[in-house]
Amino acid sequence: MDSLVLDIAHLLAGGLVLASFMMLYQDRLNALLNVFALHAAILALAVAWQAYIQNAPHLYLTAGIALVFKALVIPLALYRIVRQLGIHREVETVVGIGPTMLAGMALVALSLVLMLRVTPGADYIAREDLAFALSVILLGLLMMVTRRNAVSQVVGFMSLENGLVLAATGARGMPLVVEISVAFSILIAFIVIGVFLFRIRERFDTVDVGALDRFRGDRG
Amino acid sequence: MNAELVVGALLAIPLGAAGLLALLAGYRLTARLNVVASLLTFGAAMALLLASPPPPGLYFFVDDLNIVFIVINSFVGLTTSIFSAGYIAHEIETGRLTPVYVRFYHAMFQTMMFGMNLAFVSNNIGLMWVAVELATLSTVLMVGIYRTHEALEAAWKYFILASVGIGLALFGTILVYMAAQPVMGEGLPAMVWTELVQHASRFDPALFNLAFVFLLLGYGTKVGLAPLHAWLPDAHAEGPTPISAVLSGLLLNVALYALLRFKILIAASPEAISPGPLMVAMGLTSLIFAAFMLYRRRDIKRFFAYSSIEHMGIIVFAFGVGGPLANFAGLLHMAMHSLTKSAIFYGVGRIAQVKGTQNMADIAGLTETHPWLGWGLVIGVLAIAGLPPFGIFMSEFLIVSSTFAREPLLAIPLVFGLLVAFGALLLRVTALAFGEPRGKVGPAEGSNVPMFAHFALVLAAGIFLPPALVSWFQNVAAILG
Numbered sequence: 001m002d003s004l005v006l007d008i009a010h011l012l013a014g015g016l017v018l019a020s021f022m023m024l025y026q027d028r029l030n031a032l033l034n035v036f037a038l039h040a041a042i043l044a045l046a047v048a049w050q051a052y053i054q055n056a057p058h059l060y061l062t063a064g065i066a067l068v069f070k071a072l073v074i075p076l077a078l079y080r081i082v083r084q085l086g087i088h089r090e091v092e093t094v095v096g097i098g099p100t101m102l103a104g105m106a107l108v109a110l111s112l113v114l115m116l117r118v119t120p121g122a123d124y125i126a127r128e129d130l131a132f133a134l135s136v137i138l139l140g141l142l143m144m145v146t147r148r149n150a151v152s153q154v155v156g157f158m159s160l161e162n163g164l165v166l167a168a169t170g171a172r173g174m175p176l177v178v179e180i181s182v183a184f185s186i187l188i189a190f191i192v193i194g195v196f197l198f199r200i201r202e203r204f205d206t207v208d209v210g211a212l213d214r215f216r217g218d219r220g
Numbered sequence: 221m222n223a224e225l226v227v228g229a230l231l232a233i234p235l236g237a238a239g240l241l242a243l244l245a246g247y248r249l250t251a252r253l254n255v256v257a258s259l260l261t262f263g264a265a266m267a268l269l270l271a272s273p274p275p276p277g278l279y280f281f282v283d284d285l286n287i288v289f290i291v292i293n294s295f296v297g298l299t300t301s302i303f304s305a306g307y308i309a310h311e312i313e314t315g316r317l318t319p320v321y322v323r324f325y326h327a328m329f330q331t332m333m334f335g336m337n338l339a340f341v342s343n344n345i346g347l348m349w350v351a352v353e354l355a356t357l358s359t360v361l362m363v364g365i366y367r368t369h370e371a372l373e374a375a376w377k378y379f380i381l382a383s384v385g386i387g388l389a390l391f392g393t394i395l396v397y398m399a400a401q402p403v404m405g406e407g408l409p410a411m412v413w414t415e416l417v418q419h420a421s422r423f424d425p426a427l428f429n430l431a432f433v434f435l436l437l438g439y440g441t442k443v444g445l446a447p448l449h450a451w452l453p454d455a456h457a458e459g460p461t462p463i464s465a466v467l468s469g470l471l472l473n474v475a476l477y478a479l480l481r482f483k484i485l486i487a488a489s490p491e492a493i494s495p496g497p498l499m500v501a502m503g504l505t506s507l508i509f510a511a512f513m514l515y516r517r518r519d520i521k522r523f524f525a526y527s528s529i530e531h532m533g534i535i536v537f538a539f540g541v542g543g544p545l546a547n548f549a550g551l552l553h554m555a556m557h558s559l560t561k562s563a564i565f566y567g568v569g570r571i572a573q574v575k576g577t578q579n580m581a582d583i584a585g586l587t588e589t590h591p592w593l594g595w596g597l598v599i600g601v602l603a604i605a606g607l608p609p610f611g612i613f614m615s616e617f618l619i620v621s622s623t624f625a626r627e628p629l630l631a632i633p634l635v636f637g638l639l640v641a642f643g644a645l646l647l648r649v650t651a652l653a654f655g656e657p658r659g660k661v662g663p664a665e666g667s668n669v670p671m672f673a674h675f676a677l678v679l680a681a682g683i684f685l686p687p688a689l690v691s692w693f694q695n696v697a698a699i700l701g
Contacts, residue, residue: 114430117426119398119426130398133391157380157383160384161387164387164391167391172401173405174406174411175346175410179346179350180390183354
């Protein structure tokens, strides 16, 4: 395979990692949602490129879902929630942005070392893709643990999920990728619609998970 | 009988019922329909025992291992739906739930049963993942159904941890495919479990090892293994009690089942790491951690939730030790724990409704004021603590003795954990069941039948296991390796 094809695949997967890093230092919810929309759009491009080079037309469907659902519908819905709740100001972080970025770098290094070491025999597109995908997954996890705000935790989860879709499409000829991405979209839609609009908003003025922590029974 | 038809029924009945229950109003009618649908599902599960197993397909298959899980699952589902009917009626009377939410609740209950059955019969590791996700999602929504601060927090924590677990499990699944693809080629067969097992010895061991670590962490989160258990006590305590019963009795088993399938897979590859030590370590950690945490609990449902963590630890430990005897004991323990723990939750749910509180300090002297409930709780706790003549005594005895036979040193922490938990259970049950009655003494509504039916089965298993069942479990233990 010629190297330009590979370079583009790596560029897009690397772009996803970069967008994950950009999410880590956003301190306003609207800006965070913008970056997430960018993240989803890059994912759509990366998946479409995989569909093209693997000659797998069904992956275009996954790319379409990523573009329409995750880059447009979900961010718009979340903008609405954020505006209605009036929480577009600062995002409370548990750990400062500096240490978070350092931890993020360490995680990326870890996933590169881990994946490149264990996959010498694997398909060489899949290999780098998997390493990038694991980085995106770990950065998504990092975001979920370092944010107190429920909206940014959901965004963290969705970026984690983007990493999984990247991994699944990178694995050449993997069946059920479309079904899995649909299942994930349903999960996210449920959570965004159900948990947020109907549950949390009724009870709380803010969507800050700290407000949920007020109850201290014998938790844990 | 045609087994494919039965498998179809196992999936179609809960799915159809979920759709129907979402449309129908009137909680009395829907509660009855819920019972009928669960009864039909149980009937289909029993029919599966008689049917000759079909050749494994690309998506579905039936073998001795998943039949055990399906039968236990649908039986506990049936008794839970009976218990749930009485429980829901009380919640509507006291205004904690409105009819609209009950409609939603019943539809979700059947969706969960569908997801679990789908996870058990699926031969495709991708499909199994989707099914486990579906079952989890439906329980997340039910845990938050009371919409109190505590319920929302519990549902949120459950959602976050469960989705992280789900994500890690999917990554593990993708890695298994990546390991299989060079050997088996692209496409569907490389995700079919029965095919994977045949070729597992030729997979790239390094990739396979990494896959198992992700799968163990991912599905292990949902089994409730320490230190990934944080969602479990909250979800048990704040949701409706029928959901606590199915979480402990069923959902943990579904995740365990997924873990066992992958354990068999990786054990088939001689060069890969052996999964046993990892499972033993996580099992023992959960057991000992949960045993100590039992002493500090004040909420009765949280208390029994920690007991579930403890028992899942024991089961994972037993499967980790491996060998015919330990696997047999682990399987028996899994069955006994499902029956006993769900029965305890049936009792606890009614106790909490009568007393209007879940705080253990406000509940005492139950055997005087509510003899059936009080003695039911005593029987349940004695059974779960592992006293003879109940079935759990036998399975724990087998686990300890097989551990002595294989790895004597491991038996020390195991027995230590069991004794610590035993002390906590006895301490609490004496305070709850005996002494000066405390709290409200209103009449208990609903039926004791589901609870005592489970106890009767657990007692019967402790006294006499039918030879047919023993040979069945021995077959399964052989599959588990």
